Amino acid sequence: MPTMTGLCSLTARAQRTPLLRGSTKQIKLFSSSSRHRDYADTLPNLKIGAHTRVLFQGFTGRQATANVKESLAWGTKIVGGVKPGVEGEHLGLPVFPSVKAAQERAKPDASAIYVPGNQTAKAIEEAIEAEIPLVVAVAEHVPLHDILRVHSILKTQSKTRLVGANCPGIISAIGKCRIGFQxxxxxxxxxxxxxxxxxxxxxxxxxxxxxxxxxxxxxxxxxxxxxxxxxxxxxxxxxxxxxxxxxxxxxxxxxxxxxxxxxxxxxxxxxxxxxxxxxxxxxxxxxxxxxxxxxxxxxxxxxxxxxxxxxxxxxxxxxxxxxxxxxxxxxxxxxxxxxxxxxxxxxxxxxxNQKRGLHTLRRVRPGSHQKIQARTLYIKQFQALDMLKEKGVHVNQGTESGSEFYLSLTIDRTGLSPTLIVSTSAGFEPSSTIRLPFAYTTGSFDAESHVITTTATNLRLPESAHEKLAKLIQVLWQIYKEKEAFTLEVRAHYDAGSIEVRGAHFGFDDAAYRSSGRQAEVHQLRNVSEEVPEEIEAEKDGIVYVKLEGEGSIGTLVNGAGLAMNTVDALALHGGHCANFLDTGGKATSETVRTSFRIITSDPRVKAIFVNIFGGLTRCDMIAEGIILAFKDLNLQVPVVVRLRGTNEELGQKMIAESGLPLHAFDSFEDAAQKAISLAAK
Missing domain, CATH: 3.40.50.261 (Succinyl-CoA synthetase domains)
Incomplete structure (x- = not known):
């Protein structure tokens, strides 16, 4: 296993750049040893093609088996797969007991990881240890702290490149090499x-x-x-x-x-x-x-x-x-x-043919970060404050003054590490904010560490406050790691040698519980009775539903989060008003379509439904059949516009058109959008 010697260190000195209050400053804390091994050296490993020899981890599973059959037929050069502790044959290809054994005997250039989210990090680490040049992780719900640990390892080496996690993968159409489920x-x-x-x-x-x-x-x-x-x-x-x-x-x-x-x-x-x-x-x-x-x-x-x-x-x-x-x-x-x-x-x-300018979109940034609800696992403020009090932090809830400061312990998406965000403004405005990324392997913060001294300097705290500041940040770091937090934010005040916390906003990683069953005690703090009922109902069926505010008259039903976002955007740019965001997931089945229709039509604002499905992994004719059955079962009274693209799209569109139901089938997005908008206006 690679060592941790190349990781950035909290005690290392940052580059000697003065803090500027007029712009957001990110201060990177690197150790000199990180120059010897650079993850950037693995960039050429992305250039896959006909030459690429592909290994599968989780080889004999149902999804991997189906994927291997398709990829082989397409022309991908697959050299076998791994099933821990087992040797044999599957689909006419060798089964290896470990990635190391596969590396020694099959010499793969890439590994496709087809294991559940809770096992993904371990599989990636095994591939890194075997120095597989390219690793593609397709699973979703990989716990955040698992992937933080993986990135802390990746930074120490220059042999293995990672694509993902939670992605379709990488594919060379020219070289007929598919590593993923495209x-x-x-x-x-x-x-x-x-x-x-x-x-x-x-x-x-x-x-x-x-x-x-x-x-x-x-x-x-x-x-x-x-x-x-x-x-x-x-x-x-x-x-x-x-x-x-x-x-x-x-x-x-x-x-x-x-x-x-x-x-x-x-x-x-x-x-x-x-x-x-x-x-x-x-x-x-x-x-x-x-x-x-x-x-x-x-x-x-x-x-x-x-x-x-x-x-x-x-x-x-x-x-x-x-x-x-x-x-x-x-x-x-x-x-x-x-x-x-x-x-x-x-x-x-x-x-x-853009119908509205970008500046006309109804989109505002709230004035206070306390209004954010980024994930469903935010706990109540009093619960967050209780966590701090249990670790000896002085809490004085409700007191307000003009001399408060704000700390957020979250992730740095660029540095692929934790980061401390320090601000003198409640909204973390760039002009008053700095970011201090640090290594996930960091053990503790002391009063002399660069994170503490830099934070104190930016907040203009005296040297006598360093110990108190170090204790607060150390406690935040302990909670962050022990509870697998996603983001921890506090509002604090320094006066007369004491630092007290006056407000807190804590969010925790849902994947740690959903895929791994960890942090159950944190999830028990969730009170679903205070959340949007339709969103909770959708969640039970694996559907992501977000009820949008305003005059929304068009319900949307889409397979895939990115496509669902873009559908709402594009309808708005055409002059429409959406009532919801709804992602059925990568596959839209007749049951998920039925549930989605039921949730959408529970909103009395909805006057028309826009179904935008790309039949990639699921055929359009199967989707069309599901839509027709769901429409009949629910006796829908609102018109439905259906745009089907992808596999068997012409057959799916024909089935919709000939159903005899108030369903309107389209190929073009713009034509479908205009129809949905006009129907919603009636």
Whole structure:
């Protein structure tokens, strides 16, 4: 197993850059030994192709077995799989007792991990130890602290690159190499490189470029979790150097800063390149309510994060041509690729028939971070304060003054580590905030550590306050690790040599409980009676439903979080008003469709329902049958507009059209959107 010597250390001194109160400052704490091994050295491992030898972990499971059969038939070179402690044969391929044994005997270039979320981290670690060049983790609900531990290990080595977790994977259409569960009928060998957070949006993007006759070179999924093993900039670097790639598409969404970093990279790339490859992009979640999680674990805006429209504008300024729906990518990119050497600017960087300007979207950032409800596992303030009191922190709830400061212990999505956010403003405004990322392996904070001295300096606390500050931050760190917290925020005050906490907002990782059964005592603090009933009902069936405020008259039913966000955005840009966000999950079955219809129609505001399904892993004819059956079973009285794309889309559309029910089938998103909007207005 790699050692931890390369990890950043809390006691290491940061670069000697003065703190600026006029801008957000991130201070990185690196140890000098981290220079000897660099995770960035693994970047070339992403360039998979016909040569790539693929291993499967969780080889004999049902999902892996089905995936191996499809991938082999498509042309992927699979060399076998791993079942711990077992040797034998499966699907005519060898079964190895460990990844190490597989590495020694089969020499794989990549490993596809097909194990449940609670076993994923251990499987990744085994692959790292065996120095497998590329590891692709597809599972969702991987506990946050498990993946933090994985990243702390990845930083110490330069052999293994991770894609995921919670992603469809990576696929070379040219080399017929599929590592993941992408819907193969959508892909065609070609020249467009695609990187995306969302699986369903990436499938729509792939299908659009296939229809346009462009095809794809390499498609990389960043995944929807907050800590991604491979990000947008990583993919952009690969696409820049890839001779097979003539155009690049980036599909982002709300949450984190990866899109802003991509915009910076694109700006620099276009500055230093005489004839840059055309780049197009889309941002999902433009209309998402601030702070709410939108299906993906990483799809929410935290304090200090850029809003989705800021990401959109940053990419546009950088020179990316922006669209509001993935079906625009194909013809748009076809035009750009044909115009070799064209100069693109932010002011003209948009395509498609956009009905409303970006500035007209009803989207505001709340004035206080206390209004955020990013995940369902936030506990009450008094419960959070009780946790602090149990560890000896002085608490004085309810007192307010103008000299308070704010601390947030959360994750740094760029540094893939924990970070302490320090601010003198309740809203964590950039001008009064600094970020201090540190290693997950950190044991303790003392008064002389750089985190404490830097925090005290920024807050202008005297040296006599360092011990008290160190105790508070140490307690937060203990709770963060012991309870597997997602984010811990406190409002505190220093006076006369004492620090007291006056408010707290604690959130905990749901995956630790959902996939691993850990932290049951924390989850028992949840009071579902105070939550939105429809959202709780949907959760029981694995459906993510978010009730939207306002005059929403269109109910939405979509398979996939990214596609669901984009559907709400695009309807709004066409002048519609959505009542909800609803993600049935990657597969829409007749039962999930039926449950979804029932929940949607329980909202009296809904005058029409828009069903937007991309049949990638599930056939469109099966989905159409489920919609028809659900419509009849529930005796729906509202009109339903159905847009089906993907596998067997023509058959599915025909079944809807010939059903005799008030169902309206469409191929084009814009046509379907206009129909739904007009029906909702009646």
């Amino acid at each position: 819907p193969l009928p959508c892909f065609a060998p070609g020249s467009i490189g695609i990187v995306a957070k969302s699986g369903t949006l990436s499938y729509e993007t792939v299908a659009s470029t296939t229809r346009a006759g462009l095809g794809q070179s390499l498609c990389i999924s960043m995944g929807g979790d907050p800590l991604a093993g491979t990000n947008f900039v990583d993919a952009l670097k690969i696409f820049e150097q890839d001779s097979d790639t003539e155009g690049i598409i980036l599909v982002g969404e709300l949450g984190g800063t990866a899109e802003m970093e991509a915009a910076d990279w694109i700006t620099e790339y276009r500055r230093r390149t005489a004839n840059p490859k055309p780049i197009m992009a889309l941002i999902g979640g433009l209309t998402a309510p601030y702070g709410r999680i939108m299906g993906h674990a990483g799809a929410w805006t935290a304090p200090g994060d850029p809003l989705p429209e800021e990401k959109y504008k940053a990419l546009e300024r950088a020179g990316a041509v922006m669209v509001h729906h993935p079906e625009k990518f194909g013809e748009g990119m076809k035009t750009l690729v044909s115009q070799s050497g064209i100069k693109r600017t932010g002011s003209s960087g948009s395509l498609g």
